[in-house]
Amino acid sequence: MRNTFISALLAASIVLTGAAHHAHAATNDDYLPMASAAISTATAKIVDGKVDVNGVRYHYLLAQGKQDGTPVVLLHGWGSTSYMWRYVMPQLVARGYTVLAPDLRGLGDTSKPATGYDKANVAEDIRALVAKLNLGPQVNVVGHDMGGMVAYAYAAQHPDEVRTLAILDVPLPGIEPWDQLVQTSRTWHFRFYSVQDVPEMLIAGHELEYLKWFHNSEAVNARAFTNEVEETYAREYAMPGALRAGFEYYRAFPQDVKANQAFSATKLTMPVLGIGGAGSFGPIIGDHLRHVATNVEAVNVQGSGHWVAEEQPAVVTGALLRFLPPAR
Structure with missing residues (x-):
C-alpha cells in the first residue's frame, strides 16, 4: 500500500509543479509551486500508519514538518479517500507544515463499523486520532465534502482546539439554505444515498463505472479524473462494507441537522475559509x-x-497557504 500510494503522491505533485503556472495565468492566483526536488523530499517524509481510536482502526498519512509547527488536518469526503490530497499534501509539507490526512471512518483503509457516522461522532474520532499522534493542543482543520461537515463539527465542539477552519465545497446540514438545497437536482444523490440498502445493491460490482460517471457529473475540469485515479477510488470503494459505510454518512443527515442547529447558536470565532468551485x-x-x-x-x-x-x-493550495498561519 505505502509504496504505491506514496509513489502516486510524488507523481501527482510533480505534475502540479509543472502545471501550476498555467493555473496561475488562468486564475490570477499568486501561488508558486515548490521545485520538484523539494516536493520529492517532502513526499519522502509522508508515512502511512494505522491506530485504534474510538473502537475504529484508522488509516492515516502523516508527515512531520518544522518542529512545533501547528499541524494541518486534511479530511476527505464521499467519492474520495485521503488520496484526494495527493496534490495538496506534499506542497504543504514542503513548506514546513505537519500534515495529517486520515481515511475517514468506514472509508479507504480505515475499518468499517456498522454505526457512528453522524459528523459529531466522526469529529470525535479525528480529535482522538490527533491526540493519539501527539499533534495537539491546536490544529488547523481542512475538510472537503463530508470531511467539511466533520471539520465543522470538530470546530464547533472543541473551538479552543481548532486554530483555523477551512471548508471545501459543501453545505452544512441544517444551516441555511440547506432546506432549499436538498430539494434541488444538484443534490439528488443526498436522497438516493439515504435510502437503506438500495444504493449498495445497485452500485456493487459497478464501482468503477459509477464513480467515473459521478466524478465527471460534478466536475468542470474532468481531466482531473484519469483512469489511474478512477481505478484507485474504485478499488477502495469496492472493499467489503465501503459502499454501505459511505452511504451511512448521508443517512446520518437528520442527526447532523439537529446537531448543527444547536452548534450554530454559538458562532465560531476562529478564522474560517470557504473554498468552493464556481460550477x-x-x-x-x-x-x-x-x-x-x-x-x-x-x-x-x-x-x-x-x-x-x-x-x-x-x-x-495557494488559498490555503495564504490562509493558514505560517509554519514555524
Whole structure:
C-alpha cells in the first residue's frame, strides 16, 4: 500500500509543479509551486500508519514538518479517500507544515463499523486520532465534502482546539439554505444515498463505472479524473462494507441537522475559509458559512466543480497557504 500510494503522491505533485503556472495565468492566483526536488523530499517524509481510536482502526498519512509547527488536518469526503490530497499534501509539507490526512471512518483503509457516522461522532474520532499522534493542543482543520461537515463539527465542539477552519465545497446540514438545497437536482444523490440498502445493491460490482460517471457529473475540469485515479477510488470503494459505510454518512443527515442547529447558536470565532468551485457551491459558500462563523473568507474557484482540490489543486493550495498561519 505505502509504496504505491506514496509513489502516486510524488507523481501527482510533480505534475502540479509543472502545471501550476498555467493555473496561475488562468486564475490570477499568486501561488508558486515548490521545485520538484523539494516536493520529492517532502513526499519522502509522508508515512502511512494505522491506530485504534474510538473502537475504529484508522488509516492515516502523516508527515512531520518544522518542529512545533501547528499541524494541518486534511479530511476527505464521499467519492474520495485521503488520496484526494495527493496534490495538496506534499506542497504543504514542503513548506514546513505537519500534515495529517486520515481515511475517514468506514472509508479507504480505515475499518468499517456498522454505526457512528453522524459528523459529531466522526469529529470525535479525528480529535482522538490527533491526540493519539501527539499533534495537539491546536490544529488547523481542512475538510472537503463530508470531511467539511466533520471539520465543522470538530470546530464547533472543541473551538479552543481548532486554530483555523477551512471548508471545501459543501453545505452544512441544517444551516441555511440547506432546506432549499436538498430539494434541488444538484443534490439528488443526498436522497438516493439515504435510502437503506438500495444504493449498495445497485452500485456493487459497478464501482468503477459509477464513480467515473459521478466524478465527471460534478466536475468542470474532468481531466482531473484519469483512469489511474478512477481505478484507485474504485478499488477502495469496492472493499467489503465501503459502499454501505459511505452511504451511512448521508443517512446520518437528520442527526447532523439537529446537531448543527444547536452548534450554530454559538458562532465560531476562529478564522474560517470557504473554498468552493464556481460550477458548484462556490457562489454561496461564503454567505452560507457566515451563518455559523463571524470571521469568514471565501474563495470561488474558477474552472472547477465540486472536486476543487483535484480539479484546481494549485488554486486550492495557494488559498490555503495564504490562509493558514505560517509554519514555524
